[in-house]
Amino acid sequence: MSRHHDVVVIGGGQAGLAAGYHLRRLGLDFVILDARTTPGGAWQHTWGSLRLFSPAAYSSLPGRLMPPQEGQTYPDGAHVIEYLTEYEQRYGLPIVRPVAVDAVRRDGDRLRVESGSGEWRARAVISATGTWWRPFMPAVPGRAEFEGTQLHTVEYRRPADLAGQRVIVVGGGNSGAQIAADLAHETDLTWVTQRPPRFLADDIDGRALFDHATARRRALDEGRTDTGGVASLGDIVAVPPVREARDAGLLKAQPMFARMTATGVEWADGTTAEADTIVWCTGFRPALSHLAPLGLRGPRGHIPTAGTRALGEPRLHLLGYGDWTGPASATLIGVGRPARDAARAIAELLAEA
Template identity: 55%
Template sequence: MPASTVRDVDILVIGGGQAGLAAGYYLNRLRRDEASGRSGQAPSFAILDANREPGGSWQHYWSSLELFSPAVYSSLPGYQMPAWDGVGNPSADHVARYLCTYEARYDLPVHRPVRVEAVRGADSGFSTDTDAGQWTSRVVISATGSWNAPEIPRMPGSGDFAGEQLHTADYRGPQSFAGLDVVVVGGGNSGAQIAADLASTARVTWVTRKPPRYLPDDVDGRALFDIATRRVKALAAGETGAGGVADLGDIVAVPSVRKARDAGLLETRPMFARLVPGGVQWEDGSKLDADVLIWCAGFRPDLHHLQPLGLTGRNGVPATDAKLPTTSVDHPGLFFLGYGDWCGPASATLIGVGATARDTVAAAARYLAP
């Protein structure tokens, strides 16, 4: 699309990963309903994706990463993920192929690679600047996820460390770390899985702020989704005693993690105090040599494109409507999809995003109705 081109749609979805595709499925269903005479005119829509290939962020994960659940419990609406015939749960590559098939199956109007630079308010709704031209729309559904917004803590001595500092987003597999001293920092699922992945290749030290808490071995992603959903419903009903996933633990014991844990390969050390040229140092002065630090410190929502809108913040994220947590309080035509529980229970998961996408598309259609 030439840089001078201006395209117009009713609904612009920003992000072509699992959340954007789930929204596309329900928008496409409105189009099918229109064709069959079951509804009025369906809104026009387009999906913009910054990746060169389909598959969302899953195409960038390390090869040994696996889902928390079997394929049957890891599907987007309308089309079940094909069965996985490998060891453990489906791999990241399997998910990426599934998303590619999903996009093609429903002939979703995904434009790539298109990088969104800024979304601005306009008389008719929104004007969206991209590196491939401008789009106007009455509705924007932001579904960019968090993969492109990794967080690396600033530690004392960060500039002194002579080795390499990476983030979860940079990790591709154990091959390039053979024989190295690697410190993996972070007590969540990424830290556990990467430490387990490196255990047979590198000299790994796993550092966590508190002792790791494993969920019961029989708890998988389906159970986590059910627990998170029950908690959200209970809180909405005014019940204060509803426990959440965090009450059970922080780490899902997928097969690779269980194997390394049971072999004694996932022992941890407490968080260090600072970085030094050759590694890390604790408060008591003890040091540990390190060639590489891998920060499994999480991500934040990738919302840089929405900065021109001057959104109201709440608890570090954009403020949303209490009744429909995907709707912006500042712009009723702006929706957030797939960033986590603050915009829908388990909405950052394959199994959880479908219901939130359905409600979001329905709300967007109501907003557009005469």
């Protein structure tokens, strides 16, 4: 049995909810398919001490401010899950879960969305599956020889799990810094980064980064000089736990090692370090395998887009995968604007049809 809608949104995390908000405002008939069994998207699977980079009010989806978390300037993951749960209920978003989408195919004037739970046919599709489900680990020589434990960011939970161990954390971004700070007191920690870590000034958080990204986008749209992306300001937001570990001298990064051995790692100069566990905080790739039948894949695994619209399939929009699908679109506060643009573009497409 196949169900028909104007729009199918694939993914019920923050990007899918933002899309749903704007589709509802435009009066379109849509459904959101979510592979998770409960609300919250990837936030359900993060480590315990994770903190947002921005105060609650600056970590909000369209239409509804995130309430502050008592005793916390920067909310934790559990607070985000509560907010997303309340958000989808508040707006009565039509979410079907759990539905894991296997493929999207062209089917005449429709796109056919296939899953183990059935099929949906839509005049347009918004893919909002994110990146959390495709962790990236670099091909370091000797990685298969290492006899200890290797974890990615997605598998790390709490310092108690690694207490007393020799741990190497790899990665100089926010995740690497937060997890290194988390482990600094309970493990024999070595923090390794590709380049020297660049901490943002203590008074700069996600709110300032979003303002900077927005100003840059406006400048580019108006043909003015590129002011540089948020990366020009630094890589790591100094949220309180990171700031405390840094100021205590516990976050002194080592350069990237050259190879791995059975018992640890080795640098190019022959220096070695033993390790029981290596935590790879090395990022993600977009989770787009369900779109493979459309034949749209471009360089670096990205699908070429104009804004959120796929260049090779105008009925498909991609939302929340990174700056290539809208400035700051992988953040709570940033996804609202590209979600609005995608919904408007789809409404215009359907009106023309």
